Amino acid sequence: MRQASLVALAGATLFMASPASAQPAPQAPAHSTSRTPQEEENKRLVMEFYDAALNKKDFEAASRYLGDKYIQHNPTAADGPEGLRGFVDFLRKDFPQAQNEIKYAYADGDFVILHVHSVRVPGTLGRAIVDIFRLENGKVVEHWDVIQDITDPADARNTNGMF
Amino acid sequence: MRQASLVALAGATLFMASPASAQPAPQAPAHSTSRTPQEEENKRLVMEFYDAALNKKDFEAASRYLGDKYIQHNPTAADGPEGLRGFVDFLRKDFPQAQNEIKYAYADGDFVILHVHSVRVPGTLGRAIVDIFRLENGKVVEHWDVIQDITDPADARNTNGMF
Secondary structure, three states: OOOOOOOOOOOHHHHHHOHHHOOOHHHOOOOOOOOOHHHHHHHHHHHHHHHHHHHOOOHHHHHOOEEEEEEEOOOOOOOHHHHHHHHHHHHHHHOOOOEEEEEEEEEEOOEEEEEEEEEOOOOOOOEEEEEEEEEEOOEEEEEEEEEEEOOOHHHOOOOOOOO | OOOOOOOOOOOHHHHHHOHHHOOOHHHOOOOOOOOOHHHHHHHHHHHHHHHHHHHOOOHHHHHOOEEEEEEEOOOOOOOHHHHHHHHHHHHHHHOOOOEEEEEEEEEEOOEEEEEEEEEOOOOOOOEEEEEEEEEEOOEEEEEEEEEEEOOOHHHOOOOOOOO
């Protein structure tokens, strides 16, 4: 099993003020990795971006990580940076307590992949999400996701959980 | 956009007989990558395993890629290699024409991530899936996935599609 469960990031400002602490020990992968410095940087940037947009629900903070485009593949969201603004506004209004916990983050070249447990209403089982981001020149420019409701673990055919 | 759309693998035997052709030109990522030889090998193995299990629906062929365990996180599947056998049998019986097209494959350390368009019944929109596999010593030992039905593109708020 993956031994490194990532807690939600404490804050983008923390990371920006103190780059050395951007990857505290609990985030260190237990498996072998050979990420380049650029891949590690991409992963760090995407996790900060994600926390700003989805947990802090702060579009202005999140927008600093965006390039001049944001190609959106989630069919429920409008394209472009303004589409992200609309989504963040929707979260802030309809699901102010929504929290997305990054369970694991992968990096491969220009792509960062997040495996996420999303809970929009506290106390509910929430959803499993994989978010895929593409970067260009250190900026997030494209996003895909796949989302699945988490069902009662008592009904599952194995005891391993979805993460 | 990702410019490399992977067609379903032609056949595991092809890859095994001709390792040099394991990554034909259409699979070459358009983005920069820095995968190690081991990561490239993991990606190749997982794509062969996936094709054997999901497209050929040949458990015996697929099982050659498995380690001594197969930790299953999909809640609808039983744990272990026998759980995979049951799932392949289910596909063969209930969805004999099901095809899973790997749109993109990522590798990071011991993990391989597949972004897949799955169509169980020809002519239907199918589902978007992200499958995550973990390897140990060149064998597949753990699996997570997230699955979402694809809805009518006419209802989408952008024109980019889910892939």
